[in-house]
Amino acid sequence: MMYLFFLTALFMGWSLGANDAANVFGAAVGTKMISFRSAALVSSVCVIAGAVLLGEGSSEGLNSLGNIDSLLAASIVLLSAGITVMLMTRLGLPVSTSQAIIGAIVASNLFFHEPLHLESVSKIALTWVYSPLLAFLISFALYAAIRWIINHMRIHLLMIDHYNRILLFIAGAAGAFALGANNIANVVGLFIFPFEKAQVTLLPFFPRLSTQLFFLGSLAIGAGIITFSKRVMITMGNSLFELYAVSAFVVVISSALVLLLFSSQSLSQFLQHRGLPSFPLIPVSQSQSSVGAVLGIAAARKGWHSIRRGLLLKIAAGWVATPLGAALITYVSFSFLSLFIDL
Amino acid sequence: MKLFTGxxxxxxxxxxxxxxxxxDSSTYFHKALESYLSSDENTFTEYLKKVSVIEHEADELLKKVKHDLYAFMLIPDTRADVFRFINDLDNIIDSSKQLLVQLSIQRPLFSPSLSDGIISLVTVNCESMKALIETASxxxxxxxLVENRALAVIRCEEKVDAIGERIEREIFSLESSYSLSEKMQLSQFNRQICSLSDLAEDIARDLIIFALKRMV
Structure with missing residues (x-):
């Protein structure tokens, strides 16, 4: 039965792979710089590497909100978050799976009268503001630097194109690694505690249970990339790359760096040892980071006044609507189920 | 993967x-006209052949450029602009060759004073082409820097217009030994030479816009 519940996590992984991989390799595939086959292979390998090597940090951050010890509850939380993401996408909001899951966990804690870690909640909520803001700053600085190089170094247009292709490939691989490292928590993070409690071993060649789950979750993401991301990649790649070749690289690498900053335990420890404020290790939204990066380019190209307030309001609306929506759906689901079964 | 194939x-x-x-075609065109106006038939034919060879080579290169731009998806955001102005540059070579061919067929008679005017017209035309190549580079x-270089092409075109108009007036004030049909024929050649600079100016103006689009 527990494996049946785990299918919800695998479904979430598949969905993440089908949709979010387009953010990292869309530009490269859309322009046929590399074939979809190569992109799918590279991004799947990098997603798995990121999840297995760096997935621990963001998963611990997610579980700091409160451990969900029942597999059924974990599945309901994931499903509710998934439904919220689907509804918000239909409304055209830059929705975040991470925010939906966090809203759903909070609702689960409220339903089961578990203590709510307000400090963790507020820390996580702040990352929703930090992540697009950081992406904005990184892309602003990076774009300005690239513009200076192009305008002053007299590089031939075709050589710029050549370098940009190589950089897009590297950025795509880094983006896939960061996606695996940061977003694997959304896929299997909630199942770590119930599986540990049940003392099961899924893949004996990995010593830790969490690593086993990360590997399986990232395989599901890889399956999503291979089976369903082609059309999304081509659509996204064409719309993003056709107009701004250099911008595509800046957006992908900026959002990848942001995701890595919120995933790397080594970086967090490095900053803490030096008495510097460290980034909380928590799954953050790649889509919202990408929007932040796009705004950073707009500001570098045309000045601060060019930033569309409507887009900022849309992101802010997502910060409120997504967790609240997920919380509501989770609470209603638990209430409905409690009429029939003992939760 | 076509990533590192150069x-x-x-x-x-x-x-x-x-x-x-x-x-090269602009230089040969200049020399061909000079030899035609000095009645040096052999040299004219030689340069006409050279322009024809260049026209053929340019067509072949254009095909390759078009193929590489689209088959390998190079410079996706600027390839339409690049292909357009290269195609327009090719039209200049085609028009130059056509003009020389028509000269060799129709053999219009230019008076000595008209010949001087045509030589200065072609000289400015040649300067205009050099400025255009620099703009494209x-x-x-x-x-x-495109706008600055394109201004040189535009200035050449203005000079060509002025010289062309002067020649036009001179053609129609020629003595009665020239029939109206001969005058019309001379006028047509004069206008065709001027149109080469018009083409160059159009390309230069397009390049200003394309450069603005590609500035990051």
């Missing part, structure tokens, strides 16, 4: 060769 370098070299051909490396 298609960009090959295309770069093809575009440079193409621009070189434009420059900086478009690839320093788009911020």
């Amino acid at each position: 298609k960009n370098k090959m295309l770069m070299s093809n575009i440079d060769s193409f621009l070189q051909l434009i420059g 900086v478009f690839f490396r320093q788009p911020s």
Whole structure:
């Protein structure tokens, strides 16, 4: 039965792979710089590497909100978050799976009268503001630097194109690694505690249970990339790359760096040892980071006044609507189920 | 994976060769007209042949450039602009060759004073082509300089217009030994030579816009 519940996590992984991989390799595939086959292979390998090597940090951050010890509850939380993401996408909001899951966990804690870690909640909520803001700053600085190089170094247009292709490939691989490292928590993070409690071993060649789950979750993401991301990649790649070749690289690498900053335990420890404020290790939204990066380019190209307030309001609306929506759906689901079964 | 195959370098070299051909055709066109006006039949035929060869080579290069741009998806955001102005440059070579061919067929008679005017017209035309090639080259490396270089092409076209008008007036004030049909024929050649500079000016103005679009 527990494996049946785990299918919800695998479904979430598949969905993440089908949709979010387009953010990292869309530009490269859309322009046929590399074939979809190569992109799918590279991004799947990098997603798995990121999840297995760096997935621990963001998963611990997610579980700091409160451990969900029942597999059924974990599945309901994931499903509710998934439904919220689907509804918000239909409304055209830059929705975040991470925010939906966090809203759903909070609702689960409220339903089961578990203590709510307000400090963790507020820390996580702040990352929703930090992540697009950081992406904005990184892309602003990076774009300005690239513009200076192009305008002053007299590089031939075709050589710029050549370098940009190589950089897009590297950025795509880094983006896939960061996606695996940061977003694997959304896929299997909630199942770590119930599986540990049940003392099961899924893949004996990995010593830790969490690593086993990360590997399986990232395989599901890889399956999503291979089976369903082609059309999304081509659509996204064409719309993003056709107009701004250099911008595509800046957006992908900026959002990848942001995701890595919120995933790397080594970086967090490095900053803490030096008495510097460290980034909380928590799954953050790649889509919202990408929007932040796009705004950073707009500001570098045309000045601060060019930033569309409507887009900022849309992101802010997502910060409120997504967790609240997920919380509501989770609470209603638990209430409905409690009429029939003992939760 | 077509990532490290150096298609960009090959295309770069093809575009440079193409621009070189434009420059050569302009020089040969100038020399062909000079020899025609000095009734040096053999030299004229020789340069006509050279322009024809260049026209053929330019067509072949254009095909390669078009193929590489689209088959290898190079410079996706600027390839339409690049292909458009290279195609327009090719039209200049085609028009130059056509003009020389028509000269060799129709054999119009230019009076000595008209010949001087035509020589200065073609000389300015040649300057205009050189300025255009420079504009096209900086478009690839320093788009911020395109406007400045394009202004030189536009100034040449203004000079060509002035010379062309003077020649036109001179043609129709020629003595009665020239029939109206002969005057119309001379006028047509004069206008065709002027139209080469018009083409160059149109391309230069397009390049200003394309450069603005590609500035990051």
